[in-house]
Amino acid sequence: MEQGHEIFHQDELENMRTERLERVEIAKGTIITYCHDKIKVPNGHICEYDFIKHQGAAAILPVLDDGRLLLVRQYRNALDRFTLEIPAGGLDGPDEPTMDAAVRELEEETGYTSDKVSFLISTYPTVAYGNEKIDIYLAEELKKGERRLDEDEFINVEAWSMEDISELIFAGKLQDSKTIAAVMAYSYKKRT
Amino acid sequence: MEQGHEIFHQDELENMRTERLERVEIAKGTIITYCHDKIKVPNGHICEYDFIKHQGAAAILPVLDDGRLLLVRQYRNALDRFTLEIPAGGLDGPDEPTMDAAVRELEEETGYTSDKVSFLISTYPTVAYGNEKIDIYLAEELKKGERRLDEDEFINVEAWSMEDISELIFAGKLQDSKTIAAVMAYSYKKRT
Numbered sequence: 001m002e003q004g005h006e007i008f009h010q011d012e013l014e015n016m017r018t019e020r021l022e023r024v025e026i027a028k029g030t031i032i033t034y035c036h037d038k039i040k041v042p043n044g045h046i047c048e049y050d051f052i053k054h055q056g057a058a059a060i061l062p063v064l065d066d067g068r069l070l071l072v073r074q075y076r077n078a079l080d081r082f083t084l085e086i087p088a089g090g091l092d093g094p095d096e097p098t099m100d101a102a103v104r105e106l107e108e109e110t111g112y113t114s115d116k117v118s119f120l121i122s123t124y125p126t127v128a129y130g131n132e133k134i135d136i137y138l139a140e141e142l143k144k145g146e147r148r149l150d151e152d153e154f155i156n157v158e159a160w161s162m163e164d165i166s167e168l169i170f171a172g173k174l175q176d177s178k179t180i181a182a183v184m185a186y187s188y189k190k191r192t
Numbered sequence: 193m194e195q196g197h198e199i200f201h202q203d204e205l206e207n208m209r210t211e212r213l214e215r216v217e218i219a220k221g222t223i224i225t226y227c228h229d230k231i232k233v234p235n236g237h238i239c240e241y242d243f244i245k246h247q248g249a250a251a252i253l254p255v256l257d258d259g260r261l262l263l264v265r266q267y268r269n270a271l272d273r274f275t276l277e278i279p280a281g282g283l284d285g286p287d288e289p290t291m292d293a294a295v296r297e298l299e300e301e302t303g304y305t306s307d308k309v310s311f312l313i314s315t316y317p318t319v320a321y322g323n324e325k326i327d328i329y330l331a332e333e334l335k336k337g338e339r340r341l342d343e344d345e346f347i348n349v350e351a352w353s354m355e356d357i358s359e360l361i362f363a364g365k366l367q368d369s370k371t372i373a374a375v376m377a378y379s380y381k382k383r384t
Contacts (some may be wrong), residue, residue: 013274016346017267026219027226029242032321034219034226039269041344049269050221052244075209076319077231077241082205083319122364123372125317127268127275129223132318133367152233154208166380172314175325177369180315184376188358191383 015042023051031055031090032130052130058101059088061120061182062112062139068159069183070142072109075154084158084168085176086183088134098135106139110157111147114139121185125177136182162187207234215243223247223282224322246324250293251280253312253374254304254331260351261375262334264301267346276350276360277368278375280326290327298331302349303339306331313377317369328374354379 022038033053040046062070071084089105091098099117107113120138124131149155165183168174214230225245232238254262263276281297283290291309299305312330316323341347357375360366 011346011348013265013267013348016274016348018269018346020269020272029226029228029321030240032242032244034221036221037269042346043343045344047344048222050224051270052224073205075205077210077212077229078243078321078323079316079319080212082208083316085319119364121361121372122367123369124271124275124367125369126322126324127271127277127368129221129270130318131270134369151235152237152239154203154210154234156203156205156208166384169313169377170381172311175314175316176319177315177317177326177373180313180373180377181369184380185361185372187380188376189362192358 017042021046032132050129052126052132054090054130054132055094056091056098057088057132057134058091058098058105059086059134059136059178059182060102060106060117060139061086061136061186062106062110062114062142063186064142064159068161069165069186070110070112071158071160071165071179073156073158083176084160084174085179086136088178099137102135102137103139107145108148108150109153109155111145112139112142113145115141115143120182120189123178123181134178136178136185138186210234213238224324242321244318244322244324246282246322247286248283248290249280249324249326250283250290250297251278251326251328251370251374252294252298252309252331253278253328253378254298254302254306254334255378256334256351260353261357261378262302262304263350263352263357263371265348265350275368276352276366277371278328280370291329294327294329295331299337300340300342301345301347303337304331304334305337307333307335312374312381315370315373326370328370328377330378 019040035051037049087109211232227243229241279297279301
């Protein structure tokens, strides 16, 4: 199962490994550290790669008893527009269990707590140049409570049907990677 | 349809917008540029945000006539391990149409060409701190040809059934965001 049916030129994995000769920290940011890596690729060439160090994040897909999903809407500076996403946030520290972080973000951003939290999928958004990992959980049996936003957070909470979210996704209007992966994976899991 | 059913505290969107006061380029990398942004959040506080500028990328989910999907396996320096992903790559320039880039990567990395390429989904992997956008296409009616890897690229090509890929995803073993989003979205689309 770990190995699919191979086709085309199949190298030995050992011959395809790159080797990192050096990692230089260029600049520290608020949530990431930017580095330059010096990499020896299998043909012996030396290449310069970008590397973004990130301590990890967690996200959660909250499902109401009527089947609708809770999404948060907020302005994203990096895109210069509002996005619709599942609740998510960075870990408090590198050792915080991602399930704890996911449950914390659920409560802070939506006010809901959940009696049934389970692992859904684990994702790396930027395998080409960063080590950020987002573990995504599923929250069911939700109970409404009070939300506790950070004072610098401005977030709306909306309930959406699977059909309406999917329509947005396939129209190219909902584009957040973790949200697409989570919603589509949940739909697959429910069916199988 | 654009607006779901709102719940909880619902601010006017105008009151939730952040304002960028300054963007300073800190360092240029091979495929990204690292910046510090000075942001005024709606309560008047000034915050420092990371921003990673990226010119965009394209990916493609190739489906063989027997229903199996083509994935590429390669060593990823950022994760220090091999990954299994759909074919993908950066745009040749900011104006390259993403469909052209997707078709190019399909041929370069797998050797296949396709007579039927269609838009699948559009994704932003890092809405919190970067503007990278990956448009993902579906390639059907594949024809086998010669692949043309860059000399510094070392990639295996493997054909996988949807069932086996899904098993890897839900076991947390296939973790690339764009690949999970694409595979799960394709499965949803095929069904509905």
